[in-house]
Amino acid sequence: MISLYVSSFKGKKEFEIDELDISFCRFVVSSLLPDALKKAADPEETLRECNRLIELCTNHLQSDPNNIKSIEYRSAAYFRTNKYDDAMSDFNKIADLVPTKPYLYLERAKYFQRKKKFSEAISDYSRVIEIEPKCADVYLERARCYHQKIMYSEAISDYSKAIELNPDCSEIYFIERADCYAQHDKVDEALSDYSRSIEIKPSSDAYLGRGKIYSGNDLDKALENFTRAMELNRDNWEAYFLRGKIYEVQGKYDLAEQDYSESIGIYPENGNLYFQRADLYNHYMDKWEAAIEDYRNAISHHPIFEKTWIYTSHDAYEGIIEATENIINKNNAIERRSKELQDREDERKRVIADLSHSIKNLISTVIDPLENLRQEPSIKPQVIENALKGANLIREIVNAMNLSFKGSIDDFRYDATYNTDAESQDLKSILIEALKHSVGNMFDGKYFGTFMREYFPEKFLYMTAKEEWSTLSQSNDLNEFLPFLHQYFFKTDFVLDNAEQLIIGNQKGSIIKLLILWQELILNAVKYSAFIDKESRFLRVHFDASDQFVSILVENPFDKKAKVKTSGIGHIIIQNFAQLLDTAPTTKKDGGIYSVEIRFANIWMEANA
Amino acid sequence: MKILFVEDQLSSNIPRVIDLFRKYLGKKRIQILEEMDSDDSGYGIHPDQIKSIIEETDMIDVEYRFPDALNKVINQYNRYSLFIIDRNLVEAKYDFEEVQKIDTGYTEEQYVKYGDREGDYLLYKLALLNIELKDKFYYLTAHSTDDEIRGHEDLKGLLEHFGDFKKNNFIEKGKKVDINKLINLIENHSDLSLQYNNNGH
Numbered sequence: 001m002i003s004l005y006v007s008s009f010k011g012k013k014e015f016e017i018d019e020l021d022i023s024f025c026r027f028v029v030s031s032l033l034p035d036a037l038k039k040a041a042d043p044e045e046t047l048r049e050c051n052r053l054i055e056l057c058t059n060h061l062q063s064d065p066n067n068i069k070s071i072e073y074r075s076a077a078y079f080r081t082n083k084y085d086d087a088m089s090d091f092n093k094i095a096d097l098v099p100t101k102p103y104l105y106l107e108r109a110k111y112f113q114r115k116k117k118f119s120e121a122i123s124d125y126s127r128v129i130e131i132e133p134k135c136a137d138v139y140l141e142r143a144r145c146y147h148q149k150i151m152y153s154e155a156i157s158d159y160s161k162a163i164e165l166n167p168d169c170s171e172i173y174f175i176e177r178a179d180c181y182a183q184h185d186k187v188d189e190a191l192s193d194y195s196r197s198i199e200i201k202p203s204s205d206a207y208l209g210r211g212k213i214y215s216g217n218d219l220d221k222a223l224e225n226f227t228r229a230m231e232l233n234r235d236n237w238e239a240y241f242l243r244g245k246i247y248e249v250q251g252k253y254d255l256a257e258q259d260y261s262e263s264i265g266i267y268p269e270n271g272n273l274y275f276q277r278a279d280l281y282n283h284y285m286d287k288w289e290a291a292i293e294d295y296r297n298a299i300s301h302h303p304i305f306e307k308t309w310i311y312t313s314h315d316a317y318e319g320i321i322e323a324t325e326n327i328i329n330k331n332n333a334i335e336r337r338s339k340e341l342q343d344r345e346d347e348r349k350r351v352i353a354d355l356s357h358s359i360k361n362l363i364s365t366v367i368d369p370l371e372n373l374r375q376e377p378s379i380k381p382q383v384i385e386n387a388l389k390g391a392n393l394i395r396e397i398v399n400a401m402n403l404s405f406k407g408s409i410d411d412f413r414y415d416a417t418y419n420t421d422a423e424s425q426d427l428k429s430i431l432i433e434a435l436k437h438s439v440g441n442m443f444d445g446k447y448f449g450t451f452m453r454e455y456f457p458e459k460f461l462y463m464t465a466k467e468e469w470s471t472l473s474q475s476n477d478l479n480e481f482l483p484f485l486h487q488y489f490f491k492t493d494f495v496l497d498n499a500e501q502l503i504i505g506n507q508k509g510s511i512i513k514l515l516i517l518w519q520e521l522i523l524n525a526v527k528y529s530a531f532i533d534k535e536s537r538f539l540r541v542h543f544d545a546s547d548q549f550v551s552i553l554v555e556n557p558f559d560k561k562a563k564v565k566t567s568g569i570g571h572i573i574i575q576n577f578a579q580l581l582d583t584a585p586t587t588k589k590d591g592g593i594y595s596v597e598i599r600f601a602n603i604w605m606e607a608n609a
Numbered sequence: 610m611k612i613l614f615v616e617d618q619l620s621s622n623i624p625r626v627i628d629l630f631r632k633y634l635g636k637k638r639i640q641i642l643e644e645m646d647s648d649d650s651g652y653g654i655h656p657d658q659i660k661s662i663i664e665e666t667d668m669i670d671v672e673y674r675f676p677d678a679l680n681k682v683i684n685q686y687n688r689y690s691l692f693i694i695d696r697n698l699v700e701a702k703y704d705f706e707e708v709q710k711i712d713t714g715y716t717e718e719q720y721v722k723y724g725d726r727e728g729d730y731l732l733y734k735l736a737l738l739n740i741e742l743k744d745k746f747y748y749l750t751a752h753s754t755d756d757e758i759r760g761h762e763d764l765k766g767l768l769e770h771f772g773d774f775k776k777n778n779f780i781e782k783g784k785k786v787d788i789n790k791l792i793n794l795i796e797n798h799s800d801l802s803l804q805y806n807n808n809g810h
Contacts, residue, residue: 328672363783369646382647445653450621450700452653459652466651531702562706562713563724 005032006101023053031080046080053077068094069169072101079107082114096104102131109141118145136166140173147176151179171197175206187213204233211242219246219477237266241273244280253284259572271301271316278319286330288323295319366391381423400516401569403509404576409603411508412581417607419505428499429476430511431543434472434518436481438526439489443469454530455489490537491557492527499543502550517577520551520570525556530592534556541597550598558594574598610800612669615678615731616668616749619656619671626663628788629693632796633668633805643752656701667808668801674701680711682731686738690800691779692746693791696728735763747791748779 005028022555030042030049054188057074071090078087091104110150114308125142133139144160163169178193194210197203211225223246229239244259260277267273278294281287295316302313369383415424443466445452456462464487472484478494485492522541529537540555574596579586581600588595614630616622620681623646627639632640641662641719645654672678675698705720712734723730729746735742752802780787795801 367621367783368628372624372627372643380643380647382649383643385649443652446621449653449656450702453655456652459650462652463650472622559704560775561706562702563699563704563720 017198020053020056020069021072023049023056024076027053027080028072030234048079051079054081068098072104072147074108075104079104079111080249082111084364087111093287102128105131106138108589110534113141113145116148118149119326120148121145122166134163134165136169138282139165140176140448143180144176145178150183152180154219155180158183171200171203171206175203175209177592178209179205182209182213187216202228202232203227204236205321207232207347208236208242215242219250222246235266237263237270237273238609240266241276245276248280248284251284253280256280257285260498269301273297274298274301275316275319278316278323282319282323286326286332288327291323292320295323366394400520400573401576402553403513404573405506407580409552409582412504412510412513413506413603413606415505415510416502416603417505418507421505421507423507423511424505425511426500427504427514427543428478428496428498430504430514431496431499431518431541432476432478434515434522435478435541437515437519438523439470439481439485440473441523442526442530448527451527457503461488489526490534490539493538493540495541495542495544496543497543502545513577513580517574517598520553520574520577521554523556523599524570524596525594528558529556531559531562545602545604547605548602549599550602550604553595553597555593555595557592558589610658610804611667611688612691612693612795612801613678613689614663614669614674615672615692615694615698615728617673617675617695617698619659620653620671623654623659625782625788626659627705629665629795630663630669631792631803634663634664635666638662638665656736668805675703675730676707676711678727678731679734682734683712686735686740690745690798691795692731692735692742693749693795694718694728694731694746697725697750698727699725718766746778747794749782751782771784774809 005024027046027049030046041189041563052078054074057070057077061074064070069439071094074218075087075090075232078084078090091100091108092454094100105124109121109128112118112121112124121143122142125138128135128138129142129331130462136367139158139162143155146152146155146158156177159173159180163173166173174197178197178322181187181190181193191210191213194206194213197206198210207229209226211229214222216227224242226239226243226246229236233239239432240259240263244256244263246586247253247256247259257277257280260273260280264277266272274297275293278291278298281291281294298316350438355530362363366387369387371586373380373383391515441448442452442455445462452462457466459598465484468484478496482492482494504514506512522539525539529539536557538555538557540553542551542553544551544553574585578598578600583598586597586599612630614626616626619626623642627634627642631639642659645659645662648654656673660673663669663671670681670685672681678694678698681689705715705717708720709715719730731749732742732746735746780791782788
């Protein structure tokens with residue numbers, strides 16, 4: 001490019017070179033030499049040389065107002081110092097007198113380029129090229145102008161011409177052409193140019209560009225290139241930013257946050273960076289307060305934000321709203337969770353209170369007889385018997401409560417799978433056992449007297465039934481009990497056939513758990529049927545098994561008017577065992593009939609599957 | 610003056626009855642009650658039989674059903690020097706209508722609210738009568754005095770009205786210290802002792 005300037009005094013003898021020429025040379029060198037040496041020009045030095053040249057030319061023109069050389073040199077210096085009107089005034093003065101020097105077009109083109117008037121710049125560069133078609137640097141500058149105007153084909157053509165004219169060109173040519181290829185979706189060509197550029201001289205920009213290309217299809221290579229770009233230039237905010245985006249895509253949110261923060265540290269005026277980090281906080285890291293702060297920063301830096309990003313401040317406001325909603329939802333969730341914990345704690349306290357209440361009630365039935373016995377001269381076996389009965393009841397309650405908190409449906413699944421040992425039982429047998437237990441309790445006048453007396457108002461009737469029951473209860477054949485139940489207790493409606501097909505083991509305690517659960521269900525039904533007149537009493541136990549579910553339904557009539565105990569631990573035991581089966585009891589009170597259904601997954605079908 | 614003793618599960622609490630009222634029952638009745646408790650038929654003793662034996666003393670009135678206890682509280686409260694009340698009286702069957710016949714102000718809401726803690730309603734009725742209950746009313750409960758008591762919010766006003774009621778007037782079943790305290794009160798109560806002596810003991 002220097003040749004375009006020196007042509008005006010090239011070939012002159014030493015004595016023909018005046019102070020204007022020397023000053024002009026210094027002016028040219030001050031800007032072009034650093035370019036040639038790939039160094040940044042010293043703007044102060046350039047300005048100094050420009051002003052010196054302008055002063056000299058002006059002095060000359062005072063004595064010789066038509067001195068063309070002074071006008072040309074001063075015009076160039078004016079262009080360089082962005083004094084366009086002064087430059088053009090000089091430029092026009094000589095336009096009709098002599099052919100315009102190429103360097104004046106060049107200086108004007110550069111002026112236009114600096115002022116981002118790319119069309120005008122392209123026009124002037126084209127005039128220079130017409131005059132001097134072999135100057136690689138002019139093609140390069142025109143390529144840059146085309147590039148800015150998103151005229152990729154033209155830009156690529158000029159970059160290519162510049163490279164052709166200057167085969168030893170710097171890596172910059174390849175990087176810029178690669179950028180152009182990349183934006184023109186010519187990925188292979190872009191990759192090739194970036195790589196060529198790196199061969200010539202590794203640079204942060206080349207790695208950054210190559211990283212961007214790889215971002216589309218090879219994240220590991222992209223990461224590698226961005227990292228290298230940072231190593232070569234610790235201030236390359238874009239490399240941090242783009243590596244952060246990859247980490248975000250990979251779900252490495254902490255690393256992404258770190259890189260976004262680095263990029264913001266380098267370039268804090270860039271609203272986009274805040275926006276990206278805000279989205280990360282908002283959508284992936286649940287750091288909504290931080291997200292809101294970043295969205296606000298993005299908005300406050302919106303000049304950059306709006307010019308260079310597809311998102312707008314409107315998006316940032318939406319982000320703030322979303323983050324705020326997330327905070328509200330989070331607080332609500334915390335509140336809900338806290339309430340759940342509180343409810344659970346309350347429930348636990350209630351269970352413990354009810355359990356301790358039941359036990360203490362029963363403990364007194366053990367302690368009191370023994371205390372009294374201490375004062376007696378002789379041992380009375382029945383007193384000891386009563387105390388033992390109370391102690392056994394306590395054991396049963398504690399055992400039931402304890403088991404109702406242990407394990408999960410997986411234990412039932414296990415026992416439904418491993419169900420061939422001697423301990424295993426079919427469900428019908430367990431149901432019959434539960435029924436026998438419940439009916440048997442109605443012969444305990446001490447603890448179930450309230451209900452027992454409804455079934456047996458007369459002691460004689462009771463004694464007769466009790467004797468029969470002592471024989472019948474040895475059997476496990478339901479058909480043997482039915483006439484007895486009809487005679488003394490209630491009508492029955494049992495559908496239990498399917499239950500016979502399902503066998504369960506007891507290695508995980510499933511038999512005892514099901515027994516306790518069904519005892520509780522059936523005992524309640526037997527107890528509260530007692531308050532109904534004999535003709536209307538019934539007990540319905542329906543067992544059903546489909547491919548998906550197993551259900552047991554227990555129904556009984558009840559006295560709608562009578563107050564029923566609501567404290568106590570029976571209902572807790574039922575609920576807990578149902579929970580172990582991953583279900584909940586469904587209770588209904590309809591038309592004087594109380595029903596409880598427990599429906600749970602058919603774990604036997606699952607085991608077979 | 611007498612004791613009103615309210616317990617819904619008399620049949621299974623004969624030993625406690627003996628323990629509490631040993632002084633007034635006397636040896637003969639204690640023997641009968643012990644025989645009742647030793648009944649090995651399994652049929653158990655009807656609460657009315659137990660009630661009848663205890664009431665022979667003319668020192669203690671016994672009720673095992675909430676409506677009957679309420680009737681005594683409303684209509685004969687001034688006959689009692691001591692009220693010993695089991696707080697939960699739901700084991701002996703009753704219904705809303707029979708309670709309302711005794712206490713016309715009794716509401717469905719109270720029927721639900723005081724379910725399983727009917728003793729609180731008895732206390733509430735006595736409090737409305739403006740009787741000094743601090744040294745007269747004792748709860749029998751399975752809860753420890755350290756426990757949060759059921760329905761505490763509802764009962765709070767009443768408890769505050771009577772001072773440190775929870776600490777002094779809740780007798781924990783099965784806790785020897787509490788039971789002994791109550792026995793001491795029963796056996797050494799001046800009005801009751803006077804009555805006991807007047808009865809010719």
